[in-house]
Amino acid sequence: MKIIPKPPELADQLQQFEVFSTISKDVLQWMINQSEYTFFEAGEMIFEPGQAVDTMQILVQGEYIVKVMRNNRWRELGAWDSGSITGVLPFSRMKEAKAHGEAVSDCYFLQLHRDHFVEMVNTSYELTQVLVHTMTSRVRDFTQMRFQDEKLMALGKLSAGLAHELNNPASAMIRSSEELYNKIHSTPEKFKAIITMRISPEQTDRINEILFSRIQTAKNLDLSIMEREERADELLDWLEDNEVDNAEDIADTLVDFGFRESELDKISEIAEGQYLSPLLWWIESTLSLEKLVEEIREASDRIGTLVGAVKSYSHMDKASTMEPVDIHEGIRSTIMMLKHEFKKKNIQLDKSLDLNLPKVEAFMGELNQVWTNLIVNAIDAMEQDGMLKIRTYPERNMVCVEITDNGGGIPEDIQTRVFEPFFTTKKMGEGTGMGLDIVKKIVEKHHADIFLTSKKGETTFKLCFPKA
Helix, strand or coil, X not given: CEECCCCCCHHHHHHHCHHHCCCCHHHHHHHHHHCEEEEECCCCEEEXXXXXXXXXXEEEECEEEEEEEXXXXXXXXXXXXXXXXXXXXXXXXXXXXXXXXXXXXXXXXXXXXHHHHHHHHXXXXXXXXXXXXXXXXXXXXXXXXXXXXXXXXXXXXXXXXXHHHHHHHXXXXXXXXXXXXXXXXXXXXXXXXXXXXXXXXXXXXXXXXXXXXXXXXXXXXXXXXXXXXXXXXXXXXXXHHCCCCCHHHHHHHXXXXXXXXHHHHHHHHHCCCXXXXXXXXXXXXXXXXXXHHHHHHHHXXXXXXXXXXXXXXXXXXXXXXXXXXXXXXXXXXXXXXXXXXXXXXXXXXXXXXXXXXCCEEECHXXXXXXXXXXXXXXXXXXXXXXXEEEEEEEECCEEEEXXXXXXXXXXXXXXXXCCCCCCCCCCCCCCCCCHHXXXXXXXXXXXCEEEEXXXXXXXXXXXXXXXX
């Protein structure tokens, strides 16, 4: 930045801008006399995050962009050209810059220090009014931009988590489908061996009885690693002692369905010790196909559940009017959408939900924004292996929800500011400071209340909604 001489026609230039078109040249000249005229070369940083802002800046000529670093990438927030007013304005509480300002072309600024604002008010009410109106418009536009940014950040978190959650069942379906294809195309030789067996219908029925009994009980089978290894060794010894081909492959499948040596003895007894290899291979093929089909069914059910959660979360199948809703529906779908965020930090979830609570009058989609912001903030506040508690309960004529994390807590001196727009304790690019402001506005819209209590290791947001 360089301080340079002011051009004599500067008042005329300012009056050409719409914002100053109604201000007399005498007043504009007063402002010019109290100001510095500065020059920034193209590519030079005009301001940076954390830099104190003590001057009002009028861009007389040139263009600059405002940008922030987000996820290791620059994101532009907008571009400003000649006639733009930035920096601190009369009655503004702005203290420091929150983003980077970079000159796109050579920029010439008229800079008025805040120390002259009181004199400005006494000198020209019209100039002060114009600048206050400019500040109001800037706050409105910036609020809208940050509000949209907050929604995009939330959407990014949700879409990343959803993509991750969908990838697991989709991959399982592909993997199981390929195995199923290979199994089906490897059966002709085994089938030939099976149809040459001479066993009676009665023998077949008895073997089927054992087979389908194992299929049913396998659903509740839960073996430890040690138990699984012991059973695999037991079955492998039996298969090898009875000279069954490819014993190891058969043993692995039989263990999955809870077979024990006693059941193999029964099968051998029913078959009178004959055809054990083809018979057990037929059993293994049947069990493998059953397992693959079940895996595909579970994966498809999982995808259906996730799609249902998206539908419930977005509330896209409902009218945009207040209606009686069960708050648990939105909490569940939000947790489902944020499951990936829980996994990243191995966050444990402790739910204490009163499912008999009455419904509340609400916009379901907006309530889901509340749950999302509060839960995401809680996860961000916690270290690895944290604990998030969600509790619902009645309180007089209200339905209350508590969301508690065991993070580092919110310092007492800033607890009263957390609901202010743009106030954030997160690093630049990690938060917009709009999340809790959005929460507060939605809560107020629902004629509800929100309370914060916080100490180290326990931060609780309590929300109370009137019963429907």
